[in-house]
Amino acid sequence: MPVWEIHWLNLRLGNGYAEPGTRLLIVCGVDRCTICPNIVVTQADGEMSESFSMPATGSENGSFRFLSDKKEEQTTSPSCSLSVSGVSYTVSERAGPWWDLPSYRKRWTRQILNEVSFHVSSGEILGILGNSGSGKTTLLDAIAGRIGHLGTLSGDVFINGQKIKQEQYQDCFSYVLQSDNLLSYLTVEETLTYTAQLALRRHSEEAIRKKVSAVMSELSLTHVGRSVIGGRVFPGISGGERRRVSIACQLLQDPKVILLDEPTTGLDSMTANQIVVLLAELARRDRIVIVTIHQPRSELFRVFSRIAVMSRGELVFCGQPGEMVDFFSQCGYECPEYCNPFDIYVDFTSVDTRSVEREAATFSRMHNITSSYQGSAIYQSMLGKMEQSLRVSNKAAIPFKSKESPSSLVKMGVLFRRTMRNLSRDRMGVLMRLSQNLIYGLFIAFFVVRLDSDVTKGAVQDRIGIIYQAVGASPYTGMLNAVALFTSLRAISDQESQDGLYSKWQMFLAYVFHILPFSIVSVFIFTSFLYWTVGMHPDTMRFLCFSAVVLVPHIIGEWLTVVLLGVVQNPNMINSGVALLNIAGILVGSGFLRSTQQMPEVFQWLSYLTFQKYSCELLIVTEFHELNFTCMIHEGQPTGNSVIPGACLIAQGSQIIDQGYPGALSRYTLDFVLLYSFLPALLLLGVASFKIRDRLIRH
Ligand SMILES: Nc1ncnc2c1ncn2[C@@H]1O[C@H](COP(=O)(O)OP(=O)(O)OP(=O)(O)O)[C@@H](O)[C@H]1O
Structure with missing residues (x-):
């Protein structure tokens, strides 16, 4: 033969x-x-x-x-089947914008998905077409159980005839989102290896290496295995390769059902074609692949096993390519020669909203096609297959993805190593992180030059100014770092936690611990320069205490930002919020603007909740305790007009402590403990905040 x-x-x-x-x-x-x-x-x-x-x-x-x-x-019969039965999704919306109160008060219900049903079997690739806003992404979200809690979802999803419960969705589907959320400084191989380490427990290092290389070769990524992913500011692999890495990350868990939301968006038509052909290949290896797609090239028409067309939330047609041509021809909508059938059929089924008359006409056409489809043999055959799959009960049980994830501790270790490697390769990022506090220190040193011991030459005022700057400004640098770095990690953790790789709070902990060494070094560089350059109390122990105190506001600035990023989506809001909280804390807690004893009682109580109270008190004691001042008036020098009357009454640093912070010396250790206790408290708050985020995003 x-x-x-x-x-x-x-x-x-x-x-x-x-x-x-x-x-x-x-x-x-x-x-x-x-x-x-x-x-x-x-x-x-x-x-x-x-x-x-x-x-x-x-x-x-x-x-x-x-x-x-x-x-x-x-x-x-196929090894796996997916049936979607009567899925509808409605949202309740305000009729008008908030500034138009009468319409804003009214609500109306909008149908995003309307009774969508279809059936696909393993080995098949289903392409979902439709114009923008037709409900393709919402349909994928509904199938994958990732639809928000804002609307009302009805209908059922069955895998191998078994109805999926809410907690089972994660185990059944792999979902490749429209955007690639990958760490820019990792190589393709590292990206896949870390994902495999998060997903597969009982695999040895060697098995993970083999798995990664098998997936890389399956997706033709072997040649770029050692190339970095790249980002906006530095080049890496191409857009098409990045898409394939996102798909490869999902394949590591051997999913039986893969959903992809517009995987070809933003790619040139040749690369887009290659991606679709690759997906068809993946489907042929005993998987179900469902992909939403915009404007595919005509030669892909036969690549799809099934094509679905959506319009206004309705499934207008779903069938094999050959059936599609026959069906539309029978409806009187022939695809002209040399035309792209995808474009033509989407045009026939779209609703044109440019004028009321056109909208009515095209809506009626779409409705007629939908009715014809629901009365067709193609639809009946699909319902028949669905019914048959519901009757067969000897199929593989849910879940379909490998669900062998490692323990929480191992996952956190992997996340820590991954974020650490990514950050440490970001040369500019690390440089900025380490030098930003130092640059700020340069400003202060340039301004102060050298501290004097003469009270008439600002011995007290300059010292308090430096303490104010050290406590007040260091949270800002922390905040800026977090907003710059964590928002992209948050997007990754949102996706990966929905994929079931880990919980969001684990990424939070990995983040806060991985930035810790950078924060310590950065603050130490800042304090080493500032402390000795301006001539603060020349004692090594005091210098170490000064550094240890300044470190906390810097870390709190960064951690607090990350904690708030758990529950607030918009980083600009967080910027403003953390800045305002810091200003309020300084006003109430530092005692610099107004002595704590002179404040209303409610503010005195509030001051105990601010880290600024403890850090300022500690720094005042560190600097002023056992410090003696001189006064040029006493030394018989000319006074001039600039001397503050009574300035020479302050001869010792302990007077500053006793007047502004009575008892601070005896509270020194306690203040340290209270100041550092803000860190574990923030960790707990962070875990709670990211658990809330888990709920907000999942349901
Ligand atoms: N939670 C929601 N609240 C209000 N409207 C929503 C909600 N979710 C989706 N929609 C609306 O439903 C419609 C369908 O959205 P969807 O993103 O599914 O469309 P799509 O076909 O994927 O569009 P595109 O191809 O442009 O991505 C849109 O008009 C969108 O604004």
Whole structure:
């Protein structure tokens, strides 16, 4: 028999002589295919993987299915099926904007999805088309159980005839979002390895390495394995390769159902084509692939096993490409020669809102096509398959993805290493992080130059000024760092936690611990320069205490920002919020603007809640305790007009402590403990905030 083609395919479940997922070498001739006796199984790229032999007996008993599009010899029922039954989604919206109160008070219900039903089996790729706003993304979200809690969702999703419960969605679907959320400074291989480490527990390092390289070769990423992902400010792999990395991250868990939201958006048409062909290949290897797509090229028409068209939340048509052409022709909407059928059929089913008359006409056309589809044999056959799948009960149970995630501690270790590696490769980021406090210190030193011991030359005022700046400004640098770095990590953790890799609070902890060494070094550089340059109390122990105190406001600024980013989406709001909180804290807690004893009682109580109270008190004691001042009036020098009357009454630093912060010396250790207790308190708040975020985003 002449050898025409060699296909790779997965042997189906229940054939009795090979595990599901085993790949067989099949040689196809003109009109029939056969299995090679005693074959050796290798990977598609020719590299030897696990190898074994298999007798040919049973190859013709109909226990496997050929997945090549040239040989459709379906002999067994598919290993997995997905049925979506009557899915509807409605949201309640305000009729007008908030500044138009009468209409703002009125609400109306908007139907985003209307009774959408379809059925897909493994080995198939379903392309969902439709004009912008037709409900494609909402449909994918509804299928994947990721729809928000803002609206009302009804209908059911079945996998292998089993209705999926809310907590099972995560285990059943892999969802590739429209945007690629990847760490810019990691290589492709590192990105996949860390994801595998988060997803797969019982795999040894060697097994993870093999898995990563298998997925890379499956998605043709091997040649860019050592290239960095790249970002907006520095080049990395191409947009198409980035898309493939996002898909590869999902494939590591061997999902049976993959949903992709517009994976070709932003890519040139050739790369977009390659991605769709690749997805079709993935589907052929015993998976269900559902993809929403904008303006595919006409040659992809036959690549999809099924094509669905959506308009105004309705599924206008869903069927095989050949059926689609026949159906629309029968409805009187022929696709003209040399035209892209995708464009033509989407145009026929879209509602044109440019004028009331056009809207009425196109809406009625869309409605007629939908009614014809629901009365067609294609729709009845789909319902029949759905019913059949609900009756069959001997299929694989949910979940479908590998669900072997490691312990919380291991996950946090992986997240810590991953964020640390990413940050440490960001040369400019690290440089800015380490130098920003120092640059600020340069400003202060330039302004003060050298501290004097003469009270008439600002000995007291300058010292208080430096303490004010050290406590008041260091939270800002922390805040800026967090907004710059954490918002992108938050997007990644939102996605990965929805994929079930970890909980959001674990990313929060990994973040706060990975920035800790950078914060310590940055503050130490700042204090080392400032303390000795301006000539603060020349005592090493006091310098260390000064550094230890200044470190806390800096860390609090960063951690507090991250905590708030858990519950508030908009980073600009957080910027303003943290800045205002810091100003309020300084006003109430520092005692610089107004002595604490002179403040109304409510503010005195409030001051205990501010970290500024403890840090300012500590720094005042650190600097002023046992410090003696001189006064040029006493030394018989000319006074001049600039001398503040009574300035020479302050001869010792302890007077400043006693007047402004009575008892501060005896509270020194307690103040330290209270100041540092803000850190674990913030950690707890952060965990709670990200647990809330988990709930907000998941439901
Ligand atoms: N929670 C919601 N509240 C109000 N409207 C919503 C909500 N979710 C979706 N919509 C609306 O539903 C419609 C469908 O949105 P969807 O994002 O699913 O469309 P789409 O077909 O994916 O569009 P595109 O191709 O432009 O991404 C849009 O008009 C959108 O504004």
